[in-house]
Amino acid sequence: MKTFVRIRDLSVKFRIYRNPNPSLKDLAVNRFLGKKQRDQYTEFFAVNRMTLNIESGDRLGIIGMNGAGKSTLLKTIAGIYSPHEGSVSMNGRITPLMELGAGFDAEQTGWDNIFLNGALLGFSPAEVEKKKQAIAEFSELGEFLDLPVKYYSSGMYGRLAFSIATMMEPEILLIDEVFATGDAHFVEKSSQRILQLVELSQIVIIVSHSLEQIKKLCNRVIVMDKGIILKDASPQEALDFYTENIIHAQHS
Amino acid sequence: MNKSGQFVSKYDAAEHGGVFGFIRRMFREIVIYRYAIYNFISSNLRARYRRSAIGFFWSLLNPLFTMIIMSVVFSTIFRNPLANFSIYIFSGLLPWAMISNSMMNGSMSLISMESYLKKIYIPKVIFPMVVVGVEVVNFLFSLVSMFFLAVFLGAKITWALAVLPLALLVTALFLLGLAMIVSIVNVYFRDLSHIVQVVFTGLFYLTPIVYPLEFIESKTLLYTVAKLNPFLYFVELFHAIIYRAEFPSLSGWMICIGLMAASLLFGLLVFSSKEKDIVYRL
DSSP states (O other): OOEEEEEEEEEEEEESSSSSSSSSSHHHHHHHTTTTOHHHEEEEEEEEEEEEEEETOOOEEEEEEESSSSHHHHHHHHHHHHHHOOOOOOOEEEEEEETTTTOOOOOOOOHHHHHHHHHHTTOOOOHHHHHHHHHHHHHHHHGGSSBBBBGOOHHHHHHHHHHEEEEEEEEEEESOOOOOOOSSHHOOOOHHHHHHHHHHOHHHHHOOOOOOHHHHOOOOOOOOTTTTTEEEHHHHHHHHHHHIIIIIIHHH | OTTTSSOEEEEESSOOHHHHHHHHHHHHHHHHHHHHHHHHHHHHHHHHHHTSSSTTHHHHHHHHHHHHHHHHHHHHSSSSSSHHHHHHHHHHHHHHHHHHHHHHHHTTTTGHHHHHHHHHHHOOHHHHHHHHHHHHHHHHHHHHHHHHHHHTTTTTOOOGGGGHHHHHHHHHHHHHHEEEEEEEEHOHHHHHHHHHHHHHHHHHHHHHHOOOOOSSSSHHHHHHHHHOOHHHHHHHHHIIISSOOSSEEEEHHHHHHHHHHHOOOOOHHHHHHHTTTTTTOO
């Protein structure tokens, strides 16, 4: 079966509540005083009735200004946000390369976090066991892996997170502003790894503000603004469109 | 995952799948995330006793000292207490710790995992499960360690103990249902956890733990209120098995199993209908 991601009429909306944390106490008091209690909020669509087919072989770049809905779209594909309207269906295992290190437990050692992160990605201890040596080597953390990750520098933290996240052969790879962290040597090494993963994946979806990176990795690019797709084209065409219509429009 | 090892998934706003869809998915995800559940439980237990020189022994000594203090205090207050009053306290205090901790930590279980829930996909239902799982393991540790002392003080080892695992299971599932409810409600009303804390401090005295149920005169208002407290019936299961060394009565079992079914049903209803919304409210 072919790998695909199909997005149909997808809407994801956020509400900004006037009172984001109502309390039961307020509820009871207002009920008692006979005040009408209504949730007051403003609503906006982060993704607005979007339809998009991504097929095997696509390396899709998503560009747009801050708040265009790029990351929300990616998180919806990853299953973090649920659609309010429409649907996302897919065939293939998702490998998220975003929010690296989000699943870390600061009190546990590097080794334990390798297993915890693997488990959170849905891998069994046996599967992680096979990969752990490769992860350890790639991270170059050596004996530091025996320490709780709370003692790691941010560079070390990033190195471990990156090494774990990129250990499995992806089918659908989601990349959100992931850049290599750490020293120059590790940056070089992890850029290579990202290239390699993009090569291996059936489908890659990249959100990035680096037009360079998009140009280098993608064969299709969409430009998003206010939750809709403005342009869906070849990288060159989409990047030109983006620079002319969005970036210049902002400045003029 | 189908046979070819492919992952097919669909998120559709129009398809709710209802409670049954949710339950099917829940069981599937428990299998996939079983190691994550195990890891959360064990790290939670380790964190609880980490900063002490004798580490895990605190999990054994803590209830022991609590039991000794309670026995001394309440046998002084009540002058003429039950025979083996310390065993009575012990057999009620253990399930009570499980109950009140499950509810208090359960109400915090989703909001304290905000950083996970907003950044990676993770089935939300595992967090109330972890809370109850931790309390069950804690219960077992305390039980084993204190059992030697209880036997020394005169507790009888009888066949009644054979149904202890069943009582533990029924109680744990009852608590899971409630933990699912309070975890969700607390996302919308953040003061619930404070309310839970106050309520359970009160319920501790309403539940016969430091005094026997017979101390409350029947046909009084207080007696009626005490009987309305659902947790009483679960504590009574453990009183019967450990303190009175007898099989709990059939009616006792039926009430607990009924409460368990109601709590699970309601918990699953609440969780399945709100599960997808909470990430927007964290």
